Amino acid sequence: MATARTANPAPMAGLNKPANGQLRGQTKTGGQQSELLSNVQHPSAHKRTSIPQSSGGIKFGDDWKKCLELPPKDTRVKTSDVTSTKGNEFEDYCLKRELLMGIFEMGWEKPSPVQEESIPIALSGRDILARAKNGTGKSGAYLIPLLERIDLKKDHIQAIVMVPTRELALQMSQISIQLSKHLGGVKIMATTGGTNLRDDIMRLDETVHVVIATPGRILDLIKKGVAKVDKTQMLVMDEADKLLSQDFVVLIENIISFMPKDRQILLYSATFPISVQKFMSKHMQKPYEINLMEELTLKGITQYYAYVTERQKVHCLNTLFSRLQINQSIIFCNSTQRVELLAKKITQLGYSCFYIHAKMMQEYRNRVFHDFRNGLCRNLVCTDLFTRGIDIQAVNVVINFDFPKNAETYLHRIGRSGRFGHLGLAINLITSDDRYNLKNIEDQLVTDIKPIPSSIDKSLYVAEFHSVDAEDGGEEKA
Numbered sequence: 063m064a065t066a067r068t069a070n071p072a073p074m075a076g077l078n079k080p081a082n083g084q085l086r087g088q089t090k091t092g093g094q095q096s097e098l099l100s101n102v103q104h105p106s107a108h109k110r111t112s113i114p115q116s117s118g119g120i121k122f123g124d125d126w127k128k129c130l131e132l133p134p135k136d137t138r139v140k141t142s143d144v145t146s147t148k149g150n151e152f153e154d155y156c157l158k159r160e161l162l163m164g165i166f167e168m169g170w171e172k173p174s175p176v177q178e179e180s181i182p183i184a185l186s187g188r189d190i191l192a193r194a195k196n197g198t199g200k201s202g203a204y205l206i207p208l209l210e211r212i213d214l215k216k217d218h219i220q221a222i223v224m225v226p227t228r229e230l231a232l233q234m235s236q237i238s239i240q241l242s243k244h245l246g247g248v249k250i251m252a253t254t255g256g257t258n259l260r261d262d263i264m265r266l267d268e269t270v271h272v273v274i275a276t277p278g279r280i281l282d283l284i285k286k287g288v289a290k291v292d293k294t295q296m297l298v299m300d301e302a303d304k305l306l307s308q309d310f311v312v313l314i315e316n317i318i319s320f321m322p323k324d325r326q327i328l329l330y331s332a333t334f335p336i337s338v339q340k341f342m343s344k345h346m347q348k349p350y351e352i353n354l355m356e357e358l359t360l361k362g363i364t365q366y367y368a369y370v371t372e373r374q375k376v377h378c379l380n381t382l383f384s385r386l387q388i389n390q391s392i393i394f395c396n397s398t399q400r401v402e403l404l405a406k407k408i409t410q411l412g413y414s415c416f417y418i419h420a421k422m423m424q425e426y427r428n429r430v431f432h433d434f435r436n437g438l439c440r441n442l443v444c445t446d447l448f449t450r451g452i453d454i455q456a457v458n459v460v461i462n463f464d465f466p467k468n469a470e471t472y473l474h475r476i477g478r479s480g481r482f483g484h485l486g487l488a489i490n491l492i493t494s495d496d497r498y499n500l501k502n503i504e505d506q507l508v509t510d511i512k513p514i515p516s517s518i519d520k521s522l523y524v525a526e527f528h529s530v531d532a533e534d535g536g537e538e539k540a
Contacts, residue, residue: 127166130163130167132166150172150178151173152170152172152206155182155206155210157206160245160246161210161244164244164245167243168237168241170202173202175354176192176194176199176200176203177203179352179354180207180328184203184204184207184208184328188350189328189346189348190328190349190352191329191338192328192331193333193352193354200300201237204223204328204330205223205237205241209238209242209248209272211295211296212242212245214245214246214247216271218290219270219291221272221294221295222272222273222274222294222298223274224280224297225276225300226305226309228424228427229418229428229447231252231254231276232428232432233431234300249268249269251270251272252275253274253276253280254276254279254424255276255278259282262279262288263286266289267288277305277310277314278313281313291317296326296328297318297321297326298327299330300330302331302338303337304331311337311341329349333470362485363486363487364487364518365476366513368489368513370491370492370493371493375491378491379461379463383413386459386518387520387523388440388458389440389457390437390440391442391457391458391461392459393441393443393444393460394445394460394462394466394475395445396464396466397445400464401417401419401443401444404417404443414440415441415443416430416443418430418431418434430442435454446466446475457486458485458487458523458524459488459489459523460475460489462476462488462489462491463491464491465492468499469502469503475488485522487522
């Protein structure tokens, strides 16, 4: 195996306190160091363009594409999950030029399969029930038509995007703002629990066109009469299976009761349990159904298990860190207590590590999410809080330190690597108690989780290798 050590940035002031989820260890010496986030450009690192916010800066006859400041071209291998398209271009959908500018400056060159299916239907105003894999472009599939249909002459809330976690709301608002930066005045607001309600009330006193929210907070604002949704024409539910679970479904039903009867509803998810079918028959008008899930597991993600005892887990993790070439890794535990204990252990081993879980203060969660997404640390330990929709392109390794109990959780966890058809590695630490769950998940997902070999071919999960067959995920070495 090729070896790689964690290349840690210099500690920043105020980040060495364990309470904020950002633990830092001393970088180990020796071994080959892989450059942090190689070949990956984070959205937040894109340069701001000098083009004015409205189209006034582009004169008739100008080649507007020459004025764009595009991110570096992504030349990494991609799987057929995102490359098996009909060959459409974003220009084919008659989108506003200013929106196209935002799309291209995001680095989105051509629509993915779910975007090809969704965008024209959503633009027509029809309800959509879309099932597509994690990391295949679902966000763009609904944000592009949503932003295209915003009428700047109207000063009320025109669209709501509902998501199950605060981190996902933050991520969606950042993407929306980047996509709409040339549209000349689209007002986007993120509102979630754990933040100051008074601030949200003051913001809603001014014009807001798009609200990206978690269910509890937006319902609170609606009931207070602050968020007026009686003219809201579009409701998007991302990670719909979670939003329609017992945790949220009552809140969702309540929110819909305040909206007009002729609103458009777009549902997106990787899995569709029976709760989604019930909701569809009750609230949706002949929805257009998109199913891009012939098989559940993601192509391009190689899955292994290591059979260990509980006491051997930390040692095994240390071995993986020393031998794998990790851009960034996410390590999952089944409880908040184990997250903090493991993060402390990883730091003691000499590796830099952040952690995040639902019991942390929201300001710390936001800071950890932002800093990890921007590449300030290589390893993140978390609970299932971080499984839903979180898109960090640099993550190429996911480790289940604690194996999940069900197939749905497993699918969402390993989907944090291999984003947008890129290659990734999922390694599961299995104890004797996990044997039944391992077999059950393999059967449900119709997949094969193999024993970990003594050496793992880097071309299975490292971006700079381009000789891998994107269809079969490459060959493993013994």
